[in-house]
Amino acid sequence: MTVSANSRARAELDLDVVRDIAQQLHGLDGALLPILHAINDHFGYVDPRALPVIADVLNLTRAEVHGVVSFYHDFRTAPAGRHVVKICRAEACQAMGCDRVIADLEAALNVTLGGTSADAQVTLEAVYCLGNCALSPVALIDGELYGRIDAARALARVGK
Amino acid sequence: MTQLIYVPDDASALSVGAGEVAAAISAEIIKRGLDAKLIRTGSRGMFWLEPLVEFATPQGRSGFGPVGVADVAALFDSAPHPLALGLVEDIPYLKSQQRLTFARCGITDPLSLQDYQAHGGLQGLRNALQMTPSSIVEQVIASGLRGRGGAGFPTGIKWRTVADTPAEQKYIVCNADEGDSGTFADRMLMEGDPFLLIEGMVIAGIAVGASKGFIYIRSEYPHAFAKMTRAIEIARREHLLGAAVLGSQYEFDLELRLGAGAYICGEETSLLESLEGKRGQVRPKPPLPAIAGLFGKPTVINNVLSLAAVPTILAEGAEFYRDFGSGRSRGTMPIQLAGNIKHGGLIERAFGLSLREIIEEYGGGTASGRPVRAAQVGGPLGSYWPARLFDTAFDYEAFAEKSGMIGHGGVVVFDDTVDLAKQARFALEFCAIESCGKCTPCRIGSTRGAETMDKIIQGEQVSENITLVRDLCEVLRDGSLCALGGLTPMPVLSALDHFPEDFRRHQQHEAAE
Numbered sequence: 001m002t003v004s005a006n007s008r009a010r011a012e013l014d015l016d017v018v019r020d021i022a023q024q025l026h027g028l029d030g031a032l033l034p035i036l037h038a039i040n041d042h043f044g045y046v047d048p049r050a051l052p053v054i055a056d057v058l059n060l061t062r063a064e065v066h067g068v069v070s071f072y073h074d075f076r077t078a079p080a081g082r083h084v085v086k087i088c089r090a091e092a093c094q095a096m097g098c099d100r101v102i103a104d105l106e107a108a109l110n111v112t113l114g115g116t117s118a119d120a121q122v123t124l125e126a127v128y129c130l131g132n133c134a135l136s137p138v139a140l141i142d143g144e145l146y147g148r149i150d151a152a153r154a155l156a157r158v159g160k
Numbered sequence: 161m162t163q164l165i166y167v168p169d170d171a172s173a174l175s176v177g178a179g180e181v182a183a184a185i186s187a188e189i190i191k192r193g194l195d196a197k198l199i200r201t202g203s204r205g206m207f208w209l210e211p212l213v214e215f216a217t218p219q220g221r222s223g224f225g226p227v228g229v230a231d232v233a234a235l236f237d238s239a240p241h242p243l244a245l246g247l248v249e250d251i252p253y254l255k256s257q258q259r260l261t262f263a264r265c266g267i268t269d270p271l272s273l274q275d276y277q278a279h280g281g282l283q284g285l286r287n288a289l290q291m292t293p294s295s296i297v298e299q300v301i302a303s304g305l306r307g308r309g310g311a312g313f314p315t316g317i318k319w320r321t322v323a324d325t326p327a328e329q330k331y332i333v334c335n336a337d338e339g340d341s342g343t344f345a346d347r348m349l350m351e352g353d354p355f356l357l358i359e360g361m362v363i364a365g366i367a368v369g370a371s372k373g374f375i376y377i378r379s380e381y382p383h384a385f386a387k388m389t390r391a392i393e394i395a396r397r398e399h400l401l402g403a404a405v406l407g408s409q410y411e412f413d414l415e416l417r418l419g420a421g422a423y424i425c426g427e428e429t430s431l432l433e434s435l436e437g438k439r440g441q442v443r444p445k446p447p448l449p450a451i452a453g454l455f456g457k458p459t460v461i462n463n464v465l466s467l468a469a470v471p472t473i474l475a476e477g478a479e480f481y482r483d484f485g486s487g488r489s490r491g492t493m494p495i496q497l498a499g500n501i502k503h504g505g506l507i508e509r510a511f512g513l514s515l516r517e518i519i520e521e522y523g524g525g526t527a528s529g530r531p532v533r534a535a536q537v538g539g540p541l542g543s544y545w546p547a548r549l550f551d552t553a554f555d556y557e558a559f560a561e562k563s564g565m566i567g568h569g570g571v572v573v574f575d576d577t578v579d580l581a582k583q584a585r586f587a588l589e590f591c592a593i594e595s596c597g598k599c600t601p602c603r604i605g606s607t608r609g610a611e612t613m614d615k616i617i618q619g620e621q622v623s624e625n626i627t628l629v630r631d632l633c634e635v636l637r638d639g640s641l642c643a644l645g646g647l648t649p650m651p652v653l654s655a656l657d658h659f660p661e662d663f664r665r666h667q668q669h670e671a672a673e
Contacts, residue, residue: 028415029415029435029436029455030417030435030436030437030438030455031437032437032438033417033418033420033434033435033437034417034418036420037379037418037420058437067439068437068438068439071422071439071440071441071596072420072421072422072440073420073421073422074379074419074420074421075420088341090341090342090540090590091341091342091499091536091540091572091583091586092341092342092498092499092570092572093341094583094586095499095500095572095573095574095575095578096499096500096527127380127421128339128341128423128540128590128593128594129338129339129340129341129342129343129380130380130381131171131172131338131343131344131346131347131380131381131384132171132172132175132344133341133342133343133344133496133498133499133504133570133572134172134207134208134344134496134497134498134501134504134505135172135175135176135207135210135504136498136499136500138175140380143382145171145172145174145175145383146175147172147175147176147207148176
């Protein structure tokens with residue numbers, strides 16, 4: 001799971017571990033996504049240096065692996081902040097004022113959506129629907145879902 | 161007798177504190193030394209009442225909500241509780257519904273196969289095991305079930321194509337990439353009644369001769385993924401999945417896969433690409449997935465709600481299911497009411513009720529207390545409806561007639577502070593963010609469209625730019641490979657047609673017009 005463990009301490013990049021993960025999962029049908037998820041979970045991101053190793057295990061080109069990594073929003077190419085706040089900016093949340101919440105969070109953390117605060121504590125990201133649309137606005141903070149969120153409550157969750 | 165107490169373990173309920181309430185109830189039971197048992201269920205889908213706590217009584221389940229931790233102790237006192245709702249089944253929102261697919265959701269323990277069977281589960285599969293595969297397909301065709309993911313294609317016809325295509329390996333793929341804003345029925349079902357989806361997929365496998373299935377769940381649904389993972393483990397242990405389904409000659413197993421944050425993967429061919437480990441880019445059709453789908457094999461790909469409707473059809477018969485609904489829209493539709501709405505939640509009803517009933521009678525108007533100005537129906541690619549069209553009946557044809565679609569059944573309500581020009585701009589921006597890049601109208605047209613909308617919003621050559629946006633929408637509609645580009649014009653044009661005043665707010669300094 002990419003989203004379940006964002007706040008835990010992350011392992012340093014170790015290409016032997018990358019190879020182990022890839023080899024463990026390479027027997028699955030269409031193994032590349034599960035492998036990338038596992039690496040993203042383990043290290044907190046998919047380091048570009050991991051791509052040749054994955055490509056080698058799956059007998060793909062580096063370009064093919066890079067193409068997949070870059071296609072999906074979930075796969076980070078650099079570590080995120082200690083806490084990850086994903087805030088929904090789809091229509092149901094717009095109807096309940098998510099733009100205001102986002103503006104307040106951006107101001108409080110001094111970041112723009114997609115960025116990480118200067119102290120590396122919080123990454124603020126947009127997400128498009130978390131399936132909690134009757135309790136908008138909604139955020140996913142370190143893998144936990146929050147309904148009827150406002151900036152103060154979100155900041156409290158990440159110790160700000 | 162042991163007092164049974166129910167608290168939802170649904171992600172929405174948890175998002176407003178159901179986990180803390182459940183913990184407080186457990187602590188209170190111990191503190192008072194009561195003979196009571198806490199059972200975690202799915203949600204009833206009345207989200208303004210979450211966390212909804214229910215106590216079993218001889219008359220039925222008595223509800224309290226929305227319960228906070230501070231309200232818990234008093235639940236165990238004899239004095240009347242201020243949050244008492246009476247019998248949950250008698251709450252009008254629930255009582256007036258026709259729950260077939262969601263019959264058990266919020267009532268049973270989602271991970272108890274015994275509970276599932278005690279409430280009618282597996283009857284559809286047991287009936288199917290007594291039938292020939294082709295007669296299962298005929299039942300599904302006769303039921304009139306159409307794809308609940310959005311496209312509305314007859315489910316049984318899809319199945320028949322796969323059944324009639326010879327191959328050594330076939331697949332059942334469940335599309336649980338529920339990305340439309342305003343929808344949460346797939347999530348609720350996977351969290352609240354996961355065995356129903358498994359049962360539906362097993363029946364599909366038997367019907368078309370597929371021994372393997374995949375459920376592709378979006379990564380935005382970690383809780384649903386965890387619940388389905390456990391349900392599949394239990395189903396394997398109890399031989400609902402495996403080499404001999406319920407001791408029969410049929411083999412069927414399931415694998416769960418996690419999406420990676422791409423809206424386009426809700427499009428069926430893009431989802432198949434993603435399952436194969438590739439970029440989620442749309443495939444041209446033909447070939448249909450039913451002929452050459454996952455790994456090039458014949459594949460049934462259906463939405464969660466389509467597959468979850470199948471056990472009811474097999475348990476009660478095609479006629480029973482077909483008798484619900486109107487016109488060519490048969491059965492029930494789980495409608496999801498969301499956005500700026502007082503009583504948001506899940507409403508499963510036969511097709512044919514009006515948007516007005518949904519928004520005003522069920523929804524009770526906006527959460528903000530301001531007048532309802534618009535509703536977007538069918539997700540980010542659906543039309544914006546003005547209040548004067550709210551008498552439109554909720555079915556596939558009636559909506560199509562008015563240039564809309566019911567899609568996956570999401571209804572997002574906006575009050576009178578909404579700016580439809582901004583919403584039209586967002587539709588194009590969203591298309592640009594989520595476009596897979598395969599075809600030019602979608603990839604580039606969406607970006608140019610958002611830029612042109614910016615000009616309109618700034619009051620720059622409004623009439624000319626509106627003509628340009630309309631023209632661009634025509635190109636997107638006619639020239640895109642899939643529904644993302646093809647339907648993005650729907651929210652844009654409906655906003656333009658029904659709310660033209662919002663597009664001309666800043667026009668005054670434009671003397672030439």
